[in-house]
Amino acid sequence: MSITEGGPLERAGKVNFGGITKEVNLAYVPEAKVGDYVIVHVGFAISIVDAEEAARVFEYLKEMNELEELA
Amino acid sequence: MKYLDEYRDEKGVRQLVQELHRITTKPWTIMEICGGQTHSIVKYGLDELIPKNLTLVHGPGCPVCVTPLELIDKAVQIASRPEVIFCSFGDMLRVPGSKYDLFAVKARGGDVRIVYSPMDAVKVAEQNPMKQVVFFAVGFETTAPANAMAAYQARERGLDNFSILVSHVLVPPAMEALLSSPDNKVQGFLAAGHVCTVMGFTEYVPIARKYKVPIVVTGFEPLDIIQGILMCVKQLEEGRFEVENQYARSVREKGNVPAQELIRQVFQVVPRRWRGLGEIPQSGLGLRAEFKELDAERRFGLADFSVEEPAECMAGAVLRGVKKPRECAAFGTRCTPERPLGAPMVSSEGACAAYFRYKGVEAKKHG
Numbered sequence: 460m461s462i463t464e465g466g467p468l469e470r471a472g473k474v475n476f477g478g479i480t481k482e483v484n485l486a487y488v489p490e491a492k493v494g495d496y497v498i499v500h501v502g503f504a505i506s507i508v509d510a511e512e513a514a515r516v517f518e519y520l521k522e523m524n525e526l527e528e529l530a
Numbered sequence: 531m532k533y534l535d536e537y538r539d540e541k542g543v544r545q546l547v548q549e550l551h552r553i554t555t556k557p558w559t560i561m562e563i564c565g566g567q568t569h570s571i572v573k574y575g576l577d578e579l580i581p582k583n584l585t586l587v588h589g590p591g592c593p594v595c596v597t598p599l600e601l602i603d604k605a606v607q608i609a610s611r612p613e614v615i616f617c618s619f620g621d622m623l624r625v626p627g628s629k630y631d632l633f634a635v636k637a638r639g640g641d642v643r644i645v646y647s648p649m650d651a652v653k654v655a656e657q658n659p660m661k662q663v664v665f666f667a668v669g670f671e672t673t674a675p676a677n678a679m680a681a682y683q684a685r686e687r688g689l690d691n692f693s694i695l696v697s698h699v700l701v702p703p704a705m706e707a708l709l710s711s712p713d714n715k716v717q718g719f720l721a722a723g724h725v726c727t728v729m730g731f732t733e734y735v736p737i738a739r740k741y742k743v744p745i746v747v748t749g750f751e752p753l754d755i756i757q758g759i760l761m762c763v764k765q766l767e768e769g770r771f772e773v774e775n776q777y778a779r780s781v782r783e784k785g786n787v788p789a790q791e792l793i794r795q796v797f798q799v800v801p802r803r804w805r806g807l808g809e810i811p812q813s814g815l816g817l818r819a820e821f822k823e824l825d826a827e828r829r830f831g832l833a834d835f836s837v838e839e840p841a842e843c844m845a846g847a848v849l850r851g852v853k854k855p856r857e858c859a860a861f862g863t864r865c866t867p868e869r870p871l872g873a874p875m876v877s878s879e880g881a882c883a884a885y886f887r888y889k890g891v892e893a894k895k896h897g
Contacts, residue, residue: 468679477531484649487675487789496533498727498780501619501676502647505789506727506780508533513779516757520542523549 461493474499533779537751538574546756547579550763557583558766559715560759561708561851563701564722565592565879566750572884574752580759587715587851590704590807591722593669594621594877595849598803600837601697602627605666608695608830609635609642615658617651618666620644621877626870628837648680648694655684655692664826667694672724674698674815675789678796681817681824693826696816699802701725702733703813709741713852718762720748720755723777728793730785734773742771749777796821805839805873806846843872848881855882862886 462472462485470485474497481499485491488504497504536542562568568588571577577586590596606627609616616632623632623642636642641661645651648665655663667677677694684692701722708714721734726747734745744765748758758776765772775781793815802814817825827833839846843865847853855861855874865871867883874880 468683477534484647484676484679486679487786487792489788498724500672500724502649503676503679505672505675505724505786506782509779513533515778516753517536517542520545523545 462491472497472504474504534751537749537753539753543574543576543579543752543756546753546760550584550756550760551581553760553767554581554584554763555767557585558717558763559585559587560718560720560762561587561589561716562720562748562755562758563589563591563705564720564725564750565595565877565881566724567591567720567722567748567755568881569879569884570750570752570755572881572888575888576752576755579756584759584763585715586759587854588848588881589708589719589851590804590849591670591701592849592874592877592879592881593673593699594625595845595873595880596699596704596804596806597622597625597668597697597873598805598837599628599839600803600835601668601695602631603629603837604827604832604835605632605695606630606635607832607835608664608826609640610638611662611830613662615641615643615654615661615663616666617643617645617648617654617663619668621879622666622668624870624876625873626876648676649683652680652684652687652689652692655689656687659691661691662829663692665692665694666697668697670699670701670722670725671729671793672722672727674793674797675728675786678789678792681796681821682792684824685821690823693824693829694817695826696797697802698797698815699804700799700813700815702737703810704804704807705734705737706741707807707810707813708850709737709743711850713850716743716851718744718766719746720758720762721745721773723747723749723754723781726775726777726781726785728786728789730783731773731775731781732783738771738773744771745773747773747775747777747781749780804849806849845872845874845882848874855885856889858882862890 651665797815800816
């Protein structure tokens with residue numbers, strides 16, 4: 460993601476959607492920075508993906524696997 | 531793509547499915563609210579992986595589907611005017627009105643344009659000062675920040691040729707309407723991940739308590755949905771009814787605060803008619819008095835216009851989760867995505883369209 464600075468309501472960034480790049484309004488994610496992953500809806504970023512939370516389910520699956528191995 | 535592919539991992543899904551089979555001891559009925567979730571469930575056949583005694587019913591979470599016929603007819607009337615450029619998201623164009631849809635208006639020479647974002651409609655208004663540009667603002671809380679911004683920016687920029695036809699709806703009042711209905715079968719909910727990304731999930735806590743239903747805020751990928759179901763069933767089996775957040779990588783408890791601030795500045799909560807559910811008090815958003823000059827219904831004198839829903843389409847029962855698409859006599863025969871009788875067959879988020887696309891007409895005989 461790259462960011463063009465404007466007024467706080469016009470702050471925009473270029474977001475790469477798996478190969479396709481689109482300009483996205485960043486007014487609602489003022490803390491977004493280059494390299495972040497964002498959830499986009501109708502041209503607006505509505506949240507920044509939390510990497511730690513995103514990893515949680517995979518840790519849970521790994522634990523389940525380890526428990527199965529023990530059993 | 532990162533944060534997508536890994537949530538479609540078959541091995542992970544199968545592992546959670548196994549756990550779901552292990553913990554499920556009783557029959558339960560769970561409703562997924564969002565049309566995006568319905569689409570994923572039917573596309574990936576998740577409803578066929580879960581234990582037989584779990585029933586998933588599809589909720590009223592497709593914005594196109596719940597927009598009442600009356601609003602479509604208003605859109606058709608406005609779009610037919612020669613001075614108007616009518617801008618809309620693509621899937622609204624095929625929704626049948628009483629007489630025609632917006633595609634028919636376009637075919638007859640009306641200037642109907644598909645836009646990706648409401649801000650594109652603002653741009654069209656700037657580029658066409660001699661035309662009246664109208665944006666069809668449908669959607670749930672997820673779309674409200676974008677529509678609020680379009681209205682706010684149009685006013686800031688002094689665009690007096692821009693207006694919006696608003697049909698905004700809110701999820702929690704619809705859940706309450708379903709839960710208090712005498713034919714309700716829903717015992718637990720998967721709440722919509724992107725609605726909660728905007729609004730947070732504190733407003734669901736009183737609903738979970740009052741109706742004793744677990745509510746799990748859930749994402750859209752197969753792994754998300756199976757995990758959401760697992761969390762919901764776990765609560766049901768243990769007799770708990772709490773609000774839990776499966777989609778924490780995007781959803782924060784308080785939601786997106788700057789977005790909520792702009793929504794509140796532009797919109798206020800109003801009663802709204804839903805297709806299939808009728809009028810629900812305090813269930814929609816309408817423009818605040820300060821933004822009334824942007825109201826397309828006012829501008830084109832349609833505020834008092836009203837139409838009754840047609841009787842032939844059972845969209846209402848499908849949207850309330852009382853009937854499945856395949857129970858409709860017209861499904862796949864007189865009603866197809868090419869010639870839809872009702873909105874749920876039109877939108878990619880509609881339950882009927884998802885069943886038609888991924889389960890086919892054949893499934894009707896077996897299911």
